[in-house]
Structure formats: structure tokens, C-alpha cells
Amino acid sequence: MNILLVLFGKLLSTISRFFNLGSGSTWPGHLALLINKNFIKDLLKNSKIKVILVTGTNGKTTTGKLIQTVLEKSGKKVFQNASGANLLNGIASSLLLHSSILDKINYDYAIFEIDENILPFILKEITPDYLILLNLFRDQLDRYGEVNTITKKWQKALSKLSKNTTLILNADDPQIASLRRHLEGVNIKFFGIDSKNNTEKTQHASDSIYCPNCGEKLTYISTYFSHLGDWICKKCHNKHPQETFTSSPFYPLSGVYNQYNTNAAVLLAQALGFDKEKITASLKGFKPAFGRQEILDIEGKKAQIFLSKNPTSFNESLRTIASLNAKTILIVLNDRIPDGRDVSWIWDVEFENYVDSFEHIIISGERCYDMALRIKYANSLKNQKIAIGQFNNLTIEDDLRKTIKISLSKIDTKQTLYILPTYSAMLEVRKILTNKKIL
Amino acid sequence: MNYKLTIGWLYPELMSTYGDRGNIVVLQKRCEWRGIKTKIKRLDLGFNLNDLKSCDLLFMGGAQDRQQKIVANDFAKEKIKALKDMVESETPGLYICGAYQFLGKYYKEADGTIIPCLDILDLYTVNPGANHPRLIGNIAVELQGVNTCSPSRCNCSYTLIGFENHGGRTYLGKNIKPLGKTLVGFGNNGNDKTEGAFYKNSFGTYLHGPILPKNPLFADSLIRLSLEKKYLPHQKAGGSPTINLSPIDETLENKARSAIAKRLNVKL
Numbered sequence: 001m002n003i004l005l006v007l008f009g010k011l012l013s014t015i016s017r018f019f020n021l022g023s024g025s026t027w028p029g030h031l032a033l034l035i036n037k038n039f040i041k042d043l044l045k046n047s048k049i050k051v052i053l054v055t056g057t058n059g060k061t062t063t064g065k066l067i068q069t070v071l072e073k074s075g076k077k078v079f080q081n082a083s084g085a086n087l088l089n090g091i092a093s094s095l096l097l098h099s100s101i102l103d104k105i106n107y108d109y110a111i112f113e114i115d116e117n118i119l120p121f122i123l124k125e126i127t128p129d130y131l132i133l134l135n136l137f138r139d140q141l142d143r144y145g146e147v148n149t150i151t152k153k154w155q156k157a158l159s160k161l162s163k164n165t166t167l168i169l170n171a172d173d174p175q176i177a178s179l180r181r182h183l184e185g186v187n188i189k190f191f192g193i194d195s196k197n198n199t200e201k202t203q204h205a206s207d208s209i210y211c212p213n214c215g216e217k218l219t220y221i222s223t224y225f226s227h228l229g230d231w232i233c234k235k236c237h238n239k240h241p242q243e244t245f246t247s248s249p250f251y252p253l254s255g256v257y258n259q260y261n262t263n264a265a266v267l268l269a270q271a272l273g274f275d276k277e278k279i280t281a282s283l284k285g286f287k288p289a290f291g292r293q294e295i296l297d298i299e300g301k302k303a304q305i306f307l308s309k310n311p312t313s314f315n316e317s318l319r320t321i322a323s324l325n326a327k328t329i330l331i332v333l334n335d336r337i338p339d340g341r342d343v344s345w346i347w348d349v350e351f352e353n354y355v356d357s358f359e360h361i362i363i364s365g366e367r368c369y370d371m372a373l374r375i376k377y378a379n380s381l382k383n384q385k386i387a388i389g390q391f392n393n394l395t396i397e398d399d400l401r402k403t404i405k406i407s408l409s410k411i412d413t414k415q416t417l418y419i420l421p422t423y424s425a426m427l428e429v430r431k432i433l434t435n436k437k438i439l
Numbered sequence: 440m441n442y443k444l445t446i447g448w449l450y451p452e453l454m455s456t457y458g459d460r461g462n463i464v465v466l467q468k469r470c471e472w473r474g475i476k477t478k479i480k481r482l483d484l485g486f487n488l489n490d491l492k493s494c495d496l497l498f499m500g501g502a503q504d505r506q507q508k509i510v511a512n513d514f515a516k517e518k519i520k521a522l523k524d525m526v527e528s529e530t531p532g533l534y535i536c537g538a539y540q541f542l543g544k545y546y547k548e549a550d551g552t553i554i555p556c557l558d559i560l561d562l563y564t565v566n567p568g569a570n571h572p573r574l575i576g577n578i579a580v581e582l583q584g585v586n587t588c589s590p591s592r593c594n595c596s597y598t599l600i601g602f603e604n605h606g607g608r609t610y611l612g613k614n615i616k617p618l619g620k621t622l623v624g625f626g627n628n629g630n631d632k633t634e635g636a637f638y639k640n641s642f643g644t645y646l647h648g649p650i651l652p653k654n655p656l657f658a659d660s661l662i663r664l665s666l667e668k669k670y671l672p673h674q675k676a677g678g679s680p681t682i683n684l685s686p687i688d689e690t691l692e693n694k695a696r697s698a699i700a701k702r703l704n705v706k707l
Binding site: 138148209210215217341342343344345346347348366367369370372373374376377378396 | 452456457458459460461464465468484504506508509575576577602604647648649652653691692694695698
């Protein structure tokens, strides 16, 4: 049965790409699941492939790519689902496209980034060898609901976890680390970051500063960003796990959040038995996933894209580009389904700490005026100048192509334009920037 | 006159999702830009009653269920009474989503469990259960609850633009009026075309966005009401505006408003 589905799916995907109907990264799997709802289970049953699942609000794609890089450097055959194709149909498609026509999977490892909301469904289909839980921040409340709801679903799904699965948890995220409760006999490893150089004051969009166990307000010995840090509950003594891996030999990307992604990937690689030198060497050759600190060269000028899709990722993008001394930034805010239709979250971003340090702020996207308002109110000018809309460093333009032209005109050769887009905006920006003829 | 306002932010740590703190930012900046001094009083778990009583304007945002339970536990009898007294004595306040529901009589869970609320406003909320969709989307509301005119300009008709996202359906009692009429969207319950509620100078609403940045005249009305209550205490609530706030350029606000209004096919 699956042989036919695989064949049929591959054919469909080829046709789809040939006629430019899309990359075929979700719907062949969608069809396969419609015809055989056990498609994923059946296909994996006959295979020796090791499966690594990565989920969490932020960092899935980058962490997956880091793991892939390390494994491939060691000569392993690895595939990963297409970024963003992280629902059941995306996983099924990815398996389908990487199966031979005899429905055999001739790979050593499959890495799947999983949408945090569907992890419970995936765990019914797949018994992973490794499951990495990165973090939970507020993100697209219109679609996902609240952080607590997701944690509850996860806790329930994990209670049925196979003893063959190794769990890799973020020790610094109290919601994630507290999932270890009620999981006796499960192999759990923790990653975090080194407290020495990362302490920050708590930002506004903190979701989990209350003990997931008893509801008491948590005490933080140090905070790194949002609700991540060295935490302890003084009431029920739930606390940050002691044995935590925090020291990757090398960090290929800037930003505190990427220290987490890297440490998660390196911890996994170590668990798989790879030695430190190999890991270091492969991290040094790492190329970022598209839109995640990816640098594009445009006629001698540089554009670096920092996908910024929720308050935490936006805050961390701002912190990172500020540390890179960014002067000209382009923000693109869309409100399509992959971005979240509600743009309220931009008011949870700490623009106040950064706007004054930028020389030019250019804004585009379907909700550019909402973003412009946010910047207007984040400006520290106390006088009427800002109130009456005369801020000389703000450009608003809803035509994205035009915006990119304007933005590039504001920087000199060898300077960098820092672009902070939401998800769908990132895809559009890339499309324009990589098609150089247009500029 | 050197005006000064103390803005009380109820449970900023717990009751603050969906960028609701943007409302505080807007109130503060719109005061500052006009030379009105502001003090933001954060009223977190275990806050002091006198701090609450010293406020000229109150704000409370929405929250996740768990957070809301912690807040409910913190709301001891004397706190409820103090807040009720302030609402009754016309202290202006803005209560969003979860806070709006919380000020009502009760919240009925899908399984029939009744969770008593603060019983300050004559309204109740029902959660119809997981089989009924959450009410989510952009929303436009014809504002009825407050006069947005100022002595220098008349904007007697004003449309609120925002984003709603709520599972609970709210129904208003006899002693309270809707904040406005839903033009596009669901509003209180998706049936009766009402959105939000107002009682004296207290305003409850489901509008996020957050509500105030894109509805500056509503923001200014809250500021004006607070100033009038503080500096002209004998003026009757609901009367025509007497304090004149200097205008602030609204170019960006209007563009942001009309972008959504256009999508919703609503005339501003």
C-alpha cells in the first residue's frame, strides 16, 4: 500500500515543482495521510532510521540545521523536513520524498522540526530516539492559545513516552524543565547557557515566572532573557536542574538565543557519541538557515535577515543587532496566518531600549502603520516633535520592493542593512533580495 | 494648570497578554506630550490598598487562566470593596478581556461550574465549550459609551478598531450599557451586536490591538475623564466634556485605522 503512496506522492511532487505549483513540501503527505492514516507509522516500522524531533516556540529550524550539519560532517546520511512544513502533513511529505520507491528509507537520521501545538499528535505516530524541547514563549495567541495550555498537552503526551526516547530539555525554561516531573525511568538530559556572561533584567513578555508545580512566584538567581534563567521555587523546592550542559566548544551564530540552539545540538551530538573536535569543526562550517541571520550580498552591500516572529524572538533580534552596532534597520510586519493575525504582540517588544540607537528605521508590510505607531510611542523624545509625527529617522512605505530599494540606498557599500521581518514577510523579502535583477 | 495623573496598573505581571501594556504606554505618552505629569503605579500581587485608592485612572489587562486564578486568590474582600467603591464613585478605568469578565458577576465554565467573579459590573460570561469556536478576528465597533468630543472639536461618532480573541461569551444585565455596537466582528457574545460595557466611568471591552494606540480619541477620553474627576469633582459623569486636551498629530493613527477599516469594509 505505502509503496503505491510513495510512488504516487513522488510523482505528484515532481509535477507540482515542474508546473511551479509550490515546493510540494506538504500536500503529497497530506494526500498520503488521507489514504492511509497510519502512513507515517507504517513507513517507519520497517526502518532502522533514528528520528530526532525538535520543538519549541523559537529556534527549531536553526537547531535542526545545526544537528544536520554535525551529523553530515561525520558522514551520516541525514534529512530534515522543509522549514515551516512542521505539521503532520509536512512530516509525511518529508518521509515520502526521502523514501526509495520500494518504501525503504536509506538514511541514518531524520530530523523533524515539529510545530509545538501538534507534538502530542506526532508522538502518537512516531517514537523518536531523541526529543528536544527548546522553550515556550507567547506566540500567535490567536492560533496556539496560551503557553500554559500547550504545557498541559505536552505533559500528558510525555507521560506515555517510550523508554527508548531520550528527552533533551531546556533547564533554564521552568515550564520545560518542570516537565521532568512524573517521568520516571525516562532518560533526560538538560541544556542551558552559562550564567556568567548572560544576565539581563527581566523583559516584559515574561510568561512563566510562576512555578509550574505549585503556582508560587519563582525566584530567579539570574535571568538571561524573557523567563529563562537560573530559577528556584521557594515554596515547593522545584528548581533549575543541576546537571546542565552549557558549554559548546564553538558558537557559529550571534545572539544569546543561538547559544541555546547550539548547546541543545551539541548535547545531542555528544549523546550520539560524536567527539568534540568533530563537533567543533562542523560548527565552524555552519551556514545559517534561510532568514535566520542569513547574510545576502547585494551589489557590495550586505543585508542580514533576522526572522522576528514573536516578542521574545524580536527582543533577541534587537539585542543582537544592537550589539552588532546596527544603524539602519528595516522592519516588515505582516499579519497573515503564519505571522499571527493579531499584531498586538509588537507592544510586548522592548523597542524603548533600542530605537534611539538606530539612525534610520524603515518600516513596511501589511501592518506597517501599526509598527510605525509602536515606534512612535517607543521614542524617548519628550517634546511634541515626536507627537506631531516629525521624526526624521522613520520611513514608512507599504510597497515592499520600493522599501528595500530605499533601505539599501540609506547604507554605504560594505555596511549592513538589518532586516527584521515576520515569517511571511521574511519569505517575501528573501524573494526580492535573491532575485537581483529587480533591484 | 499643572495636571498630574496617577495611573494604576492592576497586576501588570499576571494580567498582561496580547500587548495590553501598550495601553499604559499610550496613556502615559499622550499625557507627557501635553505636559500632564503621570505616575504609573504597578499594583502587583499583595498590593497595598492605599496605593490602589491613590489612583486617578485604573487599567487591567487580560491573562491566561492560571494567572487569573492567582489574581482571584489575591483579591481579598477589602480589595474588592475598595475597587467597587472606586468604580461607584466614578473613577475612570479600562478593563480588557479577562479583566472585563473578571469584574462581572460570574464566569460559567463549559461543564456548568460557576466561578464567582468580583460582582462589580452587572454582567456574566459563559464558556460554551470546546465545540464552539473562539471568537477571533479584527473588529470594528461604533463607540457609544463615551463622548469623544472635546470643547474644541466634535467627534461625536467614533469607530473603535481592534482585534478580539475570546472563548467566553458575555451578556449584559439591566444596570449596564454596551460600550458600543459591533459593526464587524463578534463583540460580547456574537449574537446581540453589543461590544464591551460601560458603567459610570468604567469601561470593559474585548478589544486588543491593543485598543488605545489605534483609538486615540478613546484614549484621550479616558485621560479627560480622569482629569475632570480629579480637578472638577462636582461635574456629573456622562456630562459634556469641559477639559480641553491639546491635539496630537494623528496621521499615523489614522492610517493604521483606515488600513483595517478598509479590509472590514467599514467607513470611518
